[in-house]
Amino acid sequence: xxxxxxxxxxxxxxxxxxxxxxxxxxxxxxxxxxxxxxxxxxxxxxxxxxxxxxxxxxxxxxxxxxxxxxxxxxxxxxxxxxxxxxxxxxxxxxxxxxxxxxxxxxxxxxxxxxxxxxxxxxxxxxxxxxxxxxxxxxxxxxxxxxxxxxxxxxxxxxxxxxxxxxxxxxxxxxxxxxxxxxxxxxxxxxxxxxxxxxxxxxxxxxxxxxxxxxxxxxxxxxxxxxxxxxxxxxxxxxxxxxxxxxxxxxxxxxxxxxxxxxxxxxxxxxxxxxxxxxxxxxxxxxxxxxxxxxxxxxxxxxxxxxxxxxxxxxxxxxxxxxxxxxxxxxxxxxxxxxxxxxxxxxxxxxxxxxxxxxxxxxxxxxxxxxxxxxxxxxxxxxxxxxxxxxxxxxxxxxxxxxxxxxxxxxxxxxxxxxxxxxxxxxx
Amino acid sequence: xxxxxxxxxxxxxxxxxxxxxxxxxxxxxxxxxxxxxxxxxxxxxxxxxxxxxxxxxxxxxxxxxxxxxxxxxxxxxxxxxxxxxxxxxxxxxxxxxxxxxxxxxxxxxxxxxxxxxxxxxxxxxxxxxxxxxxxxxxxxxxxxxxxxxxxxxxxxxxxxxxxxxxxxxxxxxxxxxxxxxxxxxxxxxxxxxxxxxxxxxxxxxxxxxxxxxxxxxxxxxxxxxxxxxxxxxxxxxxxxxxxxxxxxxxxxxxxxxxxxxxxxxxxxxxxxxxxxxxxxxxxxxxxxxxxxxxxxxxxxxxxxxxxxxxxxxxxxxxxxxxxxxxxxxxxxxxxxxxxxxxxxxxxxxxxxxxxxxxxxxxxxxxxxxxxxxxxxxxxxxxxxxxxxxxxxxxxxxxxxxxxxxxxxxxxxxxxxxxxxxxxxxxxxxxxxxx
Numbered sequence: 087x088x089x090x091x092x093x094x095x096x097x098x099x100x101x102x103x104x105x106x107x108x109x110x111x112x113x114x115x116x117x118x119x120x121x122x123x124x125x126x127x128x129x130x131x132x133x134x135x136x137x138x139x140x141x142x143x144x145x146x147x148x149x150x151x152x153x154x155x156x157x158x159x160x161x162x163x164x165x166x167x168x169x170x171x172x173x174x175x176x177x178x179x180x181x182x183x184x185x186x187x188x189x190x191x192x193x194x195x196x197x198x199x200x201x202x203x204x205x206x207x208x209x210x211x212x213x214x215x216x217x218x219x220x221x222x223x224x225x226x227x228x229x230x231x232x233x234x235x236x237x238x239x240x241x242x243x244x245x246x247x248x249x250x251x252x253x254x255x256x257x258x259x260x261x262x263x264x265x266x267x268x269x270x271x272x273x274x275x276x277x278x279x280x281x282x283x284x285x286x287x288x289x290x291x292x293x294x295x296x297x298x299x300x301x302x303x304x305x306x307x308x309x310x311x312x313x314x315x316x317x318x319x320x321x322x323x324x325x326x327x328x329x330x331x332x333x334x335x336x337x338x339x340x341x342x343x344x345x346x347x348x349x350x351x352x353x354x355x356x357x358x359x360x361x362x363x364x365x366x367x368x369x370x371x372x373x374x375x376x377x378x379x380x381x382x383x384x385x386x387x388x389x390x391x392x393x394x395x396x397x398x399x400x401x402x403x404x405x406x407x408x409x410x411x412x413x414x415x416x417x418x419x420x421x422x423x424x425x426x427x428x429x430x431x432x433x434x435x436x437x438x439x440x441x442x443x444x445x446x447x448x449x450x451x452x453x454x455x456x457x458x459x460x461x462x463x464x465x466x467x468x469x470x471x472x473x474x475x476x477x478x479x480x481x482x483x484x485x486x487x488x489x490x491x492x493x494x495x496x497x498x499x500x501x502x503x504x505x506x507x508x509x510x511x512x513x
Numbered sequence: 514x515x516x517x518x519x520x521x522x523x524x525x526x527x528x529x530x531x532x533x534x535x536x537x538x539x540x541x542x543x544x545x546x547x548x549x550x551x552x553x554x555x556x557x558x559x560x561x562x563x564x565x566x567x568x569x570x571x572x573x574x575x576x577x578x579x580x581x582x583x584x585x586x587x588x589x590x591x592x593x594x595x596x597x598x599x600x601x602x603x604x605x606x607x608x609x610x611x612x613x614x615x616x617x618x619x620x621x622x623x624x625x626x627x628x629x630x631x632x633x634x635x636x637x638x639x640x641x642x643x644x645x646x647x648x649x650x651x652x653x654x655x656x657x658x659x660x661x662x663x664x665x666x667x668x669x670x671x672x673x674x675x676x677x678x679x680x681x682x683x684x685x686x687x688x689x690x691x692x693x694x695x696x697x698x699x700x701x702x703x704x705x706x707x708x709x710x711x712x713x714x715x716x717x718x719x720x721x722x723x724x725x726x727x728x729x730x731x732x733x734x735x736x737x738x739x740x741x742x743x744x745x746x747x748x749x750x751x752x753x754x755x756x757x758x759x760x761x762x763x764x765x766x767x768x769x770x771x772x773x774x775x776x777x778x779x780x781x782x783x784x785x786x787x788x789x790x791x792x793x794x795x796x797x798x799x800x801x802x803x804x805x806x807x808x809x810x811x812x813x814x815x816x817x818x819x820x821x822x823x824x825x826x827x828x829x830x831x832x833x834x835x836x837x838x839x840x841x842x843x844x845x846x847x848x849x850x851x852x853x854x855x856x857x858x859x860x861x862x863x864x865x866x867x868x869x870x871x872x873x874x875x876x877x878x879x880x881x882x883x884x885x886x887x888x889x890x891x892x893x894x895x896x897x898x899x900x901x902x903x904x905x906x907x908x909x910x911x912x913x914x915x916x917x918x919x920x921x922x923x924x925x926x927x928x929x930x931x932x933x934x935x936x937x938x939x940x941x942x943x944x945x946x947x
Contacts, residue, residue, distance in 0.1 A: 214749045217746075223707050226802075233804075237802065241704070241705045258724055282668060283676060
């Protein structure tokens with residue numbers, strides 16, 4: 087079953103709303119990360135951080151009614167409201183909808199604030215409000231209460247695969263007609279502890295690299311040797327495809343999580359990406375294929391892939407990085423070889439796959455932003471440039487763009503994939 | 514099926530304890546606490562020999578007696594962090610980190626113990642999983658929380674703590690660990706839906722099977738006892754300082770427990786192909802949100818009723834088909850009131866009970882453990898007394914069963930209520946089938 091994407095609500099360092107996000111992609115809006123200084127005991131790391139504001143929430147609710155909301159739930163609620171607005175829906179339309187929230191770390195600031203309450207003053211001084219707001223499904227609870235959603239409510243925590251895992255269940259609910267509409271989204275917040283962890287993991291293998299960074303987007307390489315921390319929320323309104331159904335952003339054709347093994351093919355019958363037709367359908371190219379040059383054929387064969395890159399780069403010691411080697415038709419994912427080298431072509435056989443992590447930062451919920459980039463690319467019929475890429479073809483407009491793969495490789499052997507396409511069901 | 518809880522280290526022992534009505538509470542022994550009152554917990558026995566868990570310091574014979582405990586503030590305690598050591602050199606984990614055995618959390622150790630039992634019970638092995646779409650769906654609460662106290666304590670005091678606890682957390686996701694352990698090739702999902710997580714994980718797994726996404730799903734839930742949830746529930750003033758008494762007039766709240774319950778779910782086609790004899794069937798799943806309060810259920814029970822109606826709709830069953838209801842029955846004022854009010858109205862004459870007096874509230878594991886118990890009870894055609902219940906509460910319309918009861922009928926309901934207003938229910942059939 088194809089799933090129509092009806093509305094999107096992103097919240098991040100760029101601001102909030104789909105229009106602001108698009109400005110970020112076109113370069114109309116530039117966002118520089120702030121710098122967080124983290125001492126790991128070994129290194130003084132200047133960690134670039136894209137932090138999100140939730141000021142926009144007051145357009146939807148009174149300030150008073152939001153006073154108990156923590157940052158985590160506020161980001162999620164704002165994303166949910168924006169996705170409804172983008173879909174032209176109101177809260178009253180959502181009473182029987184399903185709600186799924188994906189998060190890697192949950193409300194980490196509130197979790198540690200709860201720990202503070204009893205570490206400061208003893209166990210009996212534990213603060214109940216902090217505890218109740220720290221549970222992973224607190225954001226879903228706030229969204230359901232504020233929007234009056236009384237259908238199924240679910241929170242999923244699968245680290246980097248949280249959002250893709252949530253999309254699997256959203257699709258199942260629509261397929262079995264449990265609900266007609268699903269509000270699904272992802273949210274993660276930055277905390278001092280996650281920053282320390284990130285700096286420590288990176289410090290182990292790239293000593294000093296962070297401190298050399300200048301905090302501009304140009305210096306945060308999508309496939310380079312450094313990365314930025316991030317936070318944000320991104321929500322989607324999904325509906326099952328029916329005859330005559332339209333969607334401004336396209337349709338989710340497939341969602342999958344698989345363990346590929348140490349040398350599993352991405353392409354082919356055993357891989358995530360199934361058929362050559364899928365690949366060829368990426369571009370609506372003329373029929374005279376025989377006369378085309380080798381590079382033009384390659385352009386037809388290879389899909390546009392948006393990689394959920396962490397931007398760790400060539401860090402040989404960090405566990406779980408990826409070495410992707412391209413053969414003629416197969417893309418081999420070879421885990422644990424040390425480096426995130428991605429020689430997959432975009433359109434001309436020279437560039438790595440697309441990644442936009444450098445625009446919103448690296449955090450578990452980032453897959454939702456990858457899907458937003460894909461959805462906007464289909465809506466606008468264009469490929470957004472990656473600032474640091476030296477590839478003119480990447481910057482050209484592809485009005486024939488039909489299908490985009492969002493791939494998320496992970497530290498273990500599991501990989502997630504979402505395929506979004508522009509075509510609608512033929513009536 | 515597999516089951517580990519304070520009631521037993523396997524399903525057989527669990528059911529024996531359940532029918533004997535034993536409340537085997539102890540003081541917290543896997544973490545330290547400075548509460549003036551020591552609230553009892555239901556801890557899994559060291560006999561479970563959980564992977565990577567060293568219980569050498571714990572005297573398992575020190576059964577807890579509440580009256581004594583109130584007057585004995587110095588109960589032997591073990592720091593939680595000292596009990597969560599590196600996994601011993603177990604060959605099954607050799608592939609996880611290229612020969613360096615990573616640590617796993619106690620939650621995941623509980624899950625893996627129950628998974629091992631369930632896979633063996635199903636007559637399956639890793640060979641059977643090759644080339645199949647085998648998914649994993651696990652419910653948990655503590656198991657997906659980054660809340661290592663020792664790590665955080667050092668961090669906030671300006672120290673530079675070793676990153677190992679964070680790495681352990683990242684590498685201990687219960688669903689991902691199970692998939693890695695058995696080299697499974699299907700989807701993985703960890704459900705963090707508070708106390709309904711286990712029920713939801715089983716319901717989602719059912720959906721994966723019914724929609725052809727998987728041939729087999731290993732599903733259920735697990736959770737460990739820890740100082741964070743212990744303090745949290747005490748701070749909310751919903752913890753009973755004595756062994757809990759679900760639905761009783763004198764109930765004062767819940768006791769926390771720990772454990773894991775696992776089911777190996779198989780598509781009918783796959784089961785038939787290998788001539789498997791199922792213990793039972795998951796027939797329908799319903800879930801609905803109260804949208805009412807962060808931690809309290811909607812007193813009207815509307816959300817729970819909607820979940821039950823949905824579960825019966827998807828299973829093509831009716832209220833009158835139910836042999837019994839395995840209630841959530843935590844022992845808190847609010848939860849028990851909602852269930853006790855709704856049960857006689859939705860399921861008139863259908864007996865209900867709670868098993869949390871025997872296991873404690875195992876949070877993300879609870880729904881899964883109780884679903885396993887439900888299958889067992891359907892097959893043995895007898896349900897246990899609602900443990901801890903003695904005195905009828907005049908304010909509660911429904912009365913749970915107070916002694917073991919023979920039952921008839923093919924179907925039963927196992928239901929969960931959770932923080933966030935989540936209500937989830939499963940309609941289950943025993944081996945007699947649907």
